[in-house]
Amino acid sequence: xxxxxxxxxxxxxxxxxxxxxxxxxxxxxxxxxxxxxxxxxxxxxxxxxxxxxxxxxxxxxxxxxxxxxxxxxxxxxxxxxxxxxxxxxxxxxxxxxxxxxxxxxxxxxxxxxxxxxxxxxxxxxxxxxxxxxxxxxx
Numbered sequence: 001x002x003x004x005x006x007x008x009x010x011x012x013x014x015x016x017x018x019x020x021x022x023x024x025x026x027x028x029x030x031x032x033x034x035x036x037x038x039x040x041x042x043x044x045x046x047x048x049x050x051x052x053x054x055x056x057x058x059x060x061x062x063x064x065x066x067x068x069x070x071x072x073x074x075x076x077x078x079x080x081x082x083x084x085x086x087x088x089x090x091x092x093x094x095x096x097x098x099x100x101x102x103x104x105x106x107x108x109x110x111x112x113x114x115x116x117x118x119x120x121x122x123x124x125x126x127x128x129x130x131x132x133x134x135x136x137x138x
Contacts, residue, residue, distance in 0.1 A: 018093055021086035025107045025124070027061040028083075032128035035069050040137065046070040065125040074122040074129065081120035083127075084111040 007016045034057075038048040049066045052058060068074060087108035094101045114120070114130040122129070132138075 015093065018086065018090045021083070022090050022101070022104050022107075024061065024078075025083050025087050025090075025111065026103055027059075028065050028125055028127055029107050029110060029131075031062050031066050032069060032125065032131050035066060036128065036131055036135070036137070040135070065123075068123055068125045069128045074119075074126045076121060076123045078124045079120065080111060080114050080122055080124045080126050083124035084108070084115050084120070087111050 007013060034052070035045045035049060038045045049062060049070055052062055052066075064077075068077075087104065090104050091101065091108050094104065110127060110130065111124075114127050117130055117133065119126040119129060
């Protein structure tokens with residue numbers, strides 16, 4: 001996650017890692033849906049991504065995973081199965097602390113279906129492929 005930062009007593013580093021992975025998983029889902037919407041409407045998804053990179057939505061997830069999506073390159077950096085493991089840990093930890101994380105729960109369910117559909121060994125941006133299948137787009 002970068003340079004060392006004190007985030008709290010023992011165990012809080014793991015919470016920070018899970019918080020990071022919640023943002024990663026949710027953000028990949030947002031990028032996947034945004035680019036699928038662009039593609040489905042006839043807009044050029046690569047051009048839409050370039051435009052968004054210059055705005056408030058721009059950032060590493062759109063830059064890196066958006067690039068994977070528009071280039072149809074799902075060679076794993078981080079696997080979908082690993083993202084599912086992280087999402088499972090996020091939900092389990094939230095349950096431990098009696099915190100309801102509805103967006104993380106939905107993303108966990110989507111990654112579970114992505115992995116079950118045979119995309120577990122693909123990059124976690126392959127969530128886009130699963131969402132495309134949900135829409136019956138080939």
